[in-house]
Amino acid sequence: MDEINPKILDKLKEIKENDMSGFLKDIIHFEFQNIDQDRTLFGEEYDKLIKKYLGIK
Amino acid sequence: MIFEYISLKNYRQYKEAKLEFALPNKGKNFTILQAPNGVGKSNLFNAINWCLYGKELFITKEEKRLPLVNTISLKENRKSEKCEVEIELKMRDEENKLMLITRKQMFYIDREGNITRDSSNLTIVREINHNMVNITSEQQEFINRNIPENIKEYFFFDGERLDDYFKKEGAESIKKAVYRISHIEILDRVINHLDYKHKEILRQNKDLTPAAESIRLEIQAAEEGVVAIKKDLDEKKTSLSEARLNIREIQEKRKKNPVPNTKELKEKREELDKSLEEYEKKIEEHKSEFSNYFKEIAPKILLHESFINVKKIIEDKKKKKEMPPGITKEYIDHLLKSGECICGREICSKDKSKDKISDLLNIYANLSDIGNYLVEMQGDTESILRQVKEFEKRYKDYEKRLKDLQMEFSTKSQELKKIKDKLSGTDESFAILEEQQQDLETARDDMLLSIGKLEGNIKSGEDFIKIRNKDLNDELSKEKRFAVLKSKLDFYSKALEKATNIKEAIMKETKMEIEDKTKKQFFNLIWNPTSFRDIKIDDDYNLSVIHKSGLESIGSLSAGQRQVLALSFIAALNSVSGFKLPIIIDTPLGRISKETRLNIASKLPEFLEDKQVTLLVTDEEYTDEVRKKLGKNVGKEYEISLKEHDDGAIATIKEKK
Amino acid sequence: MSKRDRIFCESLKDYQMIKDEPGLFYKEENASIFIMAMALAFQKGLKSPFKKAKEGLARLTYLSEEQISMIKSVAIMDAQDPQVLLDEDKVYLIAEEYANAGIKLLKSLILTPDPGSVIKKLATEFIELIG
Numbered sequence: 001m002d003e004i005n006p007k008i009l010d011k012l013k014e015i016k017e018n019d020m021s022g023f024l025k026d027i028i029h030f031e032f033q034n035i036d037q038d039r040t041l042f043g044e045e046y047d048k049l050i051k052k053y054l055g056i057k
Numbered sequence: 058m059i060f061e062y063i064s065l066k067n068y069r070q071y072k073e074a075k076l077e078f079a080l081p082n083k084g085k086n087f088t089i090l091q092a093p094n095g096v097g098k099s100n101l102f103n104a105i106n107w108c109l110y111g112k113e114l115f116i117t118k119e120e121k122r123l124p125l126v127n128t129i130s131l132k133e134n135r136k137s138e139k140c141e142v143e144i145e146l147k148m149r150d151e152e153n154k155l156m157l158i159t160r161k162q163m164f165y166i167d168r169e170g171n172i173t174r175d176s177s178n179l180t181i182v183r184e185i186n187h188n189m190v191n192i193t194s195e196q197q198e199f200i201n202r203n204i205p206e207n208i209k210e211y212f213f214f215d216g217e218r219l220d221d222y223f224k225k226e227g228a229e230s231i232k233k234a235v236y237r238i239s240h241i242e243i244l245d246r247v248i249n250h251l252d253y254k255h256k257e258i259l260r261q262n263k264d265l266t267p268a269a270e271s272i273r274l275e276i277q278a279a280e281e282g283v284v285a286i287k288k289d290l291d292e293k294k295t296s297l298s299e300a301r302l303n304i305r306e307i308q309e310k311r312k313k314n315p316v317p318n319t320k321e322l323k324e325k326r327e328e329l330d331k332s333l334e335e336y337e338k339k340i341e342e343h344k345s346e347f348s349n350y351f352k353e354i355a356p357k358i359l360l361h362e363s364f365i366n367v368k369k370i371i372e373d374k375k376k377k378k379e380m381p382p383g384i385t386k387e388y389i390d391h392l393l394k395s396g397e398c399i400c401g402r403e404i405c406s407k408d409k410s411k412d413k414i415s416d417l418l419n420i421y422a423n424l425s426d427i428g429n430y431l432v433e434m435q436g437d438t439e440s441i442l443r444q445v446k447e448f449e450k451r452y453k454d455y456e457k458r459l460k461d462l463q464m465e466f467s468t469k470s471q472e473l474k475k476i477k478d479k480l481s482g483t484d485e486s487f488a489i490l491e492e493q494q495q496d497l498e499t500a501r502d503d504m505l506l507s508i509g510k511l512e513g514n515i516k517s518g519e520d521f522i523k524i525r526n527k528d529l530n531d532e533l534s535k536e537k538r539f540a541v542l543k544s545k546l547d548f549y550s551k552a553l554e555k556a557t558n559i560k561e562a563i564m565k566e567t568k569m570e571i572e573d574k575t576k577k578q579f580f581n582l583i584w585n586p587t588s589f590r591d592i593k594i595d596d597d598y599n600l601s602v603i604h605k606s607g608l609e610s611i612g613s614l615s616a617g618q619r620q621v622l623a624l625s626f627i628a629a630l631n632s633v634s635g636f637k638l639p640i641i642i643d644t645p646l647g648r649i650s651k652e653t654r655l656n657i658a659s660k661l662p663e664f665l666e667d668k669q670v671t672l673l674v675t676d677e678e679y680t681d682e683v684r685k686k687l688g689k690n691v692g693k694e695y696e697i698s699l700k701e702h703d704d705g706a707i708a709t710i711k712e713k714k
Numbered sequence: 715m716s717k718r719d720r721i722f723c724e725s726l727k728d729y730q731m732i733k734d735e736p737g738l739f740y741k742e743e744n745a746s747i748f749i750m751a752m753a754l755a756f757q758k759g760l761k762s763p764f765k766k767a768k769e770g771l772a773r774l775t776y777l778s779e780e781q782i783s784m785i786k787s788v789a790i791m792d793a794q795d796p797q798v799l800l801d802e803d804k805v806y807l808i809a810e811e812y813a814n815a816g817i818k819l820l821k822s823l824i825l826t827p828d829p830g831s832v833i834k835k836l837a838t839e840f841i842e843l844i845g
Contacts, residue, residue, distance in 0.1 A: 347833070348738060348833065351738070351833055351836075351837075352738060352739065352742065352746065352750070355750060355753070355836065355840070356749045356750050356752070356753035356754075356784060357753075357780075357784070358840045358843060358844060359753035359754060359756065359757040359840075359843075360753050360756060360757070360784055360787060360788065361843075361844065362757075362791070363756070363787040363788055363790065363791040364787050366787070366790065366791050367786075367787050367790060367796075370790070370796055423797075423800060426799075426800060427796050427797060427799055427800065430786070430796070430799040431796060431799075433783075434783045434786055434787070437779060437780050437783035438783065438787070440780075441780065441783070441784075445844060446844070448840060448841070448844060449841050449844065452837050452840075452841070
């Protein structure tokens with residue numbers, strides 16, 4: 001299955017704030033892609049995403 | 058995901074084999090692989106695992122010593138000095154797109170017979186938009202995403218070890234598998250990372266006001282404290298479930314050996330003691346009685362020939378009329394005295410008649426005496442001969458009665474011993490069990506108290522943290538320069554909250570779904586559903602079966618019932634996994650009685666409908682009746698046979714038409 | 715000559731040993747032991763004339779009718795003539811000589827370690843004997 005458990009995606013859809021659900025969706029996808037890595041450079045990715053969704057530079 | 062075929066070349070005993078799986082359409086979703094034990098059915102599963110992950114999960118010690126490559130092929134290729142193992146797996150995903158995975162490994166053999174090998178390499182071909190595309194990078198990741206590595210938990214089941222599901226280790230690995238498969242694992246990561254980032258932002262900002270900084274430090278200390286308490290709590294919870302398990306075990310033990318009624322037993326013991334004494338006496342008396350008889354009869358038996366002789370002599374004399382004597386001695390005496398003979402003539406001493414009569418007198422006297430002696434003996438003779446004749450019967454009667462008495466004695470002795478054992482043995486062991494249970498219950502209650510306290514502490518800690526976070530928030534709001542910081546913090550907090558909620562919801566839903574499905578299947582398939590009330594799965598994925606009496610009864614299920622429970626659980630896991638993976642069950646009907654086997658066989662297709670099922674069965678399991686029950690669901694049937702050679706073995710897969 | 719009033723044996727000690735041994739003839743009467751010894755020897759055809767001085771074993775009045783009959787039947791068989799009954803002394807002598815041989819047999823039979831088996835052993839022989 002190349003996809004995240006649809007139940008999770010359903011729960012995300014229930015989140016009314018778009019940026020929150022978008023942020024979580026991206027993060028979840030990122031973690032999914034890197035599930036087998038012990039150490040991920042999640043720090044950078046998270047920084048990137050939060051800036052994106054908060055509209056910060 | 059369904060398997061279309063697996064082809065094996067030079068893999069262990071499979072020199073060259075191909076297995077096409079039944080495709081689950083039109084209800085013929087079962088593939089049967091029949092083979093006697095030891096032939097290598099499990100290695101088929103190992104082959105799949107090796108092809109996908111380069112690892113074999115179910116290798117016996119003996120097999121570990123052998124190389125992966127078929128030894129016969131290797132020897133055959135001695136000239137070229139190399140031989141390749143190849144396993145190819147063709148699959149289709151849920152969108153019916155093709156996936157072909159091939160793993161190859163080259164083995165080398167030198168003159169001395171030493172075997173070396175290259176590392177294996179993987180080829181993945183996938184259908185994307187009607188094109189066959191080679192996947193060359195991140196191959197293992199691709200496979201893991203499609204068929205997660207710990208597939209053991211939800212697609213391959215060892216029928217001989219289904220019981221492992223009911224043990225703690227089994228439950229743990231199921232929990233891990235469920236977490237992985239429902240991506241709760243991913244959510245965990247998300248939560249951890251969000252938390253980390255949240256703290257990091259604050260930590261890294263060197264520009265906080267002293268007030269803000271001090272609150273932050275407080276929060277940090279409190280969080281660390283809570284983490285420590287949570288760890289402690291986890292340990293206590295583990296101890297608690299262990300104690301609960303132990304208590305259950307003891308309860309089961311006690312149920313099996315209920316307290317004997319000591320008073321009753323003691324009374325019985327006394328009764329038996331007395332009875333045994335009586336029997337001993339009876340036996341002695343019986344022996345002594347016969348002894349006395351024997352002493353009397355023995356010489357008679359030894360002399361019975363001489364009595365037969367006496368009897369004959371008497372009979373002879375009677376025949377000759379010598380007995381009893383015709384004329385008595387007294388009569389002759391009387392004749393002499395009277396001087397008159399029988400015929401009336403005078404007896405006088407002048408002629409020889411008196412002498413003649415005197416002589417006669419002597420002869421008769423003797424005859425008479427002998428006759429008298431014999432007559433005296435006649436009674437005894439008859440009697441003794443009669444007694445001797447009776448001996449055999451009397452002896453046999455004696456022996457029989459003796460045997461009966463001795464048997465009675467022995468039976469009662471054994472009874473007495475049993476009672477004595479019960480009184481001495483279980484007195485002790487029962488008391489020990491009772492004590493153990495009490496100790497465990499006390500420990501359990503203490504733990505519950507501690508756990509309660511710890512949970513309370515955690516809550517107050519978390520409440521404190523919440524409040525202080527709010528305070529921190531307020532503090533940061535005071536200054537415009539913290540606006541961005543604050544917005545990030547808020548965002549992370551909210552994200553954390555949402556992620557946690559989602560995780561909990563999914564955990565709960567997944568567990569409930571598995572529980573419901575297991576329950577539904579179990580009650581649908583078990584033949585005595587009214588005996589049971591409920592099936593429960595706790596947070597740690599321990600299975601529990603509640604009897605109609607309200608008691609936990611997983612420990613007292615029969616082998617057949619456990620099998621049904623395990624199969625229901627498996628079916629539930631498989632469907633909840635959302636992966637739609639094929640199911641392979643090795644020896645599903647192994648350890649069960651004939652009748653139960655037929656029951657399960659008839660229900661298997663029902664609860665595994667729509668799934669691609671492969672059953673690896675032994676000849677003993679796969680009786681004609683079982684075959685008939687599964688019949689209409691079987692799409693493909695194979696027989697595996699093994700031929701042993703000096704250099705190794707070859708297994709062949711042949712389709713049964 | 716004085717009428718015989720008792721039966722004799724060669725060694726009272728033998729009789730005592732048998733009487734002392736817990737078993738079939740424990741504390742049994744001399745007369746009974748005598749009869750058994752006589753019968754054992756007679757069945758095997760063993761007779762043993764007295765070598766030593768005789769010792770008085772039991773008065774004739776202690777013998778039962780049956781026991782007297784047994785003695786007489788032995789004498790008749792031995793002499794092959796019922797006439798022997800006319801000589802009371804001879805009759806008893808014959809019995810005594812058989813008992814003299816038989817007492818040794820009886821001793822070895824009785825002094826076996828397992829008294830229970832004496833009966834069993836003899837019983838099986840007896841059943842065969844009776845036929």
